[in-house]
Amino acid sequence: MEEQDKFSLLIVDDEKMNLMVLNRILSAEYNIFTAKSGLEALVRLERVTPDLMLMDILMPGMSGFEVIKKLKASPFTSEIPVIFITGLNSVESEEKGLEMGAVDYITKPFKNTLVRMRVKTHIQMLKNLRTIEKIGLLDPLTEVPNRRNFDKRMEVEFKRAKRDGRRVSFLMIDIDYFKRYNDTYGHLQGDVLLKEVAQLIAAEAKRPADMTVRLGGEEFGVLLPDTSLEAALVVAERARTSIESAVVPVVDTGKGSSVTVSIGVSSILPNQESTSNQLIGLADKCLYEAKNSGRNRIKSSPVN
């Protein structure tokens, strides 16, 4: 298996020997990160997001229980499955661990095949879950993320922006005269247009953190984390022109013969009181302005 296709594990244990043994058992199949304390694990997790964690419970300083409590409280780490490492005969710890959100536990001393199988089981579950999530998080018609997916992501990105003092920008995009298009060409062709427009928008918002969403009907959004208003306007203008020049059947609107979009652009440097609804609401208002002032154009305004 190629290195980049491997799932990654973070192993946390204060005993060097345990780290070595687990590393030896698992390193052929997984990319391994290690940490010798709870604190070191938390520092590690600021830079890497492992697919799965194996964590000792008894560690000096911060115990495994304390670490998992912190992990579960943060949106950046709450989804990482944790397998606890426990000593023999510690049924109470095992129960407590599972209660606190661990997915499983393995006991010391390690039995190689058992460790491999436990980890493999959870990685397999993770793969299944991701497949299901992927299906449930995309709009089936346009194949861009759906509203539910977007809401979750917006929440995370907004928190991140607050924490790091970074700007978030947002585009709200609506196809001009879509109803007329549908009436003229029929709903099936209307669906083809929706898909094409969605893909053209997504092609312009291509950084890993950018997200194009179908908000509903003929309306789309683009979340642009860590992006200035000026940079967001560049993305908006690229999307506008690429749609205008795309080859699709067109309705004569009396204003040329292209399918066009109107776009509202907003941008915010969030403070503690800011909400993502402010950002979205303002983009909506700008979109309304763009529609009212003739369509096929961009209107923008920063929240602050």
Ligand SMILES: [Mg+2]
């Ligand atoms: Mg220990």
